[in-house]
């Protein structure tokens with residue numbers, strides 16, 4: 001996650017986007033301010049996806065068409081939720097990376113990456129759907145470009161207002177984004193993705209509280225090196241579990257059964273992974 005370099009892309013995106021200042025999306029506060037347009041998110045994601053595919057040593061693509069199709073079909077089903085706004089703007093696409101690392105991540109614009117380590121770690125299809133929905137939420141809620149907006153903050157806004165030359169904006173953008181580190185989500189972003197993951201799954205065939213099962217699985221998963229990154233990017237703190245429990249209560253969700261966990265089917269799928 002550390003060696004991707006694409007200063008140029010961000011510099012260009014930052015400059016291209018100034019003119020498309022779109023303001024508050026939902027009016028709930030400065031954290032929702034986004035200097036980028038949804039199509040900027042889509043374009044940025046496409047660029048990042050190309051960068052990732054150009055780094056096979058760091059991101060070895062797992063070429064298993066059946067497995068990829070299985071994940072993609074889960075993604076597509078989640079995208080039918082009424083809460084999804086950008087299914088026609090973003091390229092919602094799943095890629096599997098061959099690595100024992102237990103993690104998943106999303107770029108702006110809907111590109112979602114799962115490590116085979118994560119697929120092997122999960123215990124049922126509902127957990128997979130909940131992680132998928134969580135990553136979709138990072139894209140849908142446009143967390144990365146909102147954080148970028150925040151980080152650019154006053155300096156860029158001032159430059160725009162004062163009409164400074166574009167070279168200065170390029171420099172500001174280049175200094176801010178040095179790799180995929182910028183995809184590291186804040187606690188607030190994590191909480192919001194948990195919430196939307198639940199909402200997306202509420203009208204699906206999967207148990208919407210599967211995020212809680214996932215956190216419980218992490219908690220008993222110990223601290224092996226494979227899980228280290230997950231613990232640092234998606235800490236399973238008690239607040240997150242409590243928040244999901246509160247939604248389970250609020251929406252009167254019945255306890256899970258095999259009919260909405262799909263454990264058997266998932267265990268069969270895991271046997272096809274290498």
Ligand SMILES: [Zn+2]
Nearest residue numbers: 185190193234
């Ligand atoms: Zn997350």
